Amino acid sequence: MLKLESVKVSYGAIEAVKGVSLEVRKGEVVTIIGANGAGKSTLLKSIVGLEPVKDGKVYIDGKDCTYVAPHKRVGLGVAMSPEGRGVFADQTVRENLMLGAYSRKSDPRAIEEAIEREFKRFPRLKERQHQLSGTLSGGEQQMLAIARALMSEPRLLLLDEPSLGLAPLIIKDIFEAIRQLRHSGLTILLVEQMAKQALGVADRAYVLETGLITLEGSGKQLLNDPKVKAAYLGAH
Incomplete structure (x- = not known):
């Protein structure tokens, strides 16, 4: 690989x-x-x-x-969850996830399915999906950084x-x-x-x-x- x-x-x-x-x-x-x-x-x-x-x-x-x-x-x-998390602080959790799927923007249904999959993986993100990412705890931001990387469906x-x-x-x-x-x-x-x-x-x-x-x-x-x-x- x-x-x-x-x-x-x-x-x-x-x-x-x-x-x-x-x-x-x-x-x-x-x-x-x-x-x-x-x-x-x-x-x-x-x-x-x-x-x-x-x-x-x-x-x-x-x-x-x-x-x-x-x-x-x-x-x-290929996708990366960077050191320091690098979340977009002035965007919501859901918006961060959608940005992670920019390479798949022609398929909105697949993006929604991917968002739901990440919410299942990290339930705390679902609870905070409309919250600005800059207001999350460090752990929640790390979950978001990983989930955002996974939104492009990397191998x-x-x-x-x-x-x-x-x-x-x-x-x-x-x-x-x-x-x-x-x-x-x-x-x-x-x-x-x-x-x-x-x-x-x-x-x-x-x-x-x-x-x-x-x-x-x-x-x-x-x-x-x-x-x-x-x-x-x-x-x-």
Whole structure:
């Protein structure tokens, strides 16, 4: 579903991603863990086209998408729930969801069905569907960001730090939603600092340090790896 070959991304003279190769197979949950500033968010942005790739290749479902515009990648079945949620604060919950379905605007009935599906997944959003998104709690905004990404009916969902700044009970709800999406067959690439939870839900995982992949393996292998335990699991 996704393959990166020696991808490099730079901000001026600073190389944030230094030649990353990874793959995500259809139906897998793959997680990327790493410290702040490791290049995780930059890597996700390069996959959806929000950061230009300086060198290397991005393949989505076998197609070279290295220089394909972001909106066209949505059409190829890719969607992202960004770090910081990025909800449209002055739009209602329902309007945010409709914006997530812009690529399907020619089919209003399908959009309504998708909205109802997300309300079933996140009942709290249904209760607040006419509320301005800027007035929601952090957890509700995260639910909305994920639901909005799902409105385009992606085949590959990128989740960037979905637990960031949330209370433990809400984090539990978010990871339960990720498990349900996995059972539905959706392919997911998850960037997450809550390493224990992320590795627990992942089929496979990569460790990113200062723009380079330093470890890879199954979620279980990395959970039990002494280096990963020492660096990322001590606080969880």
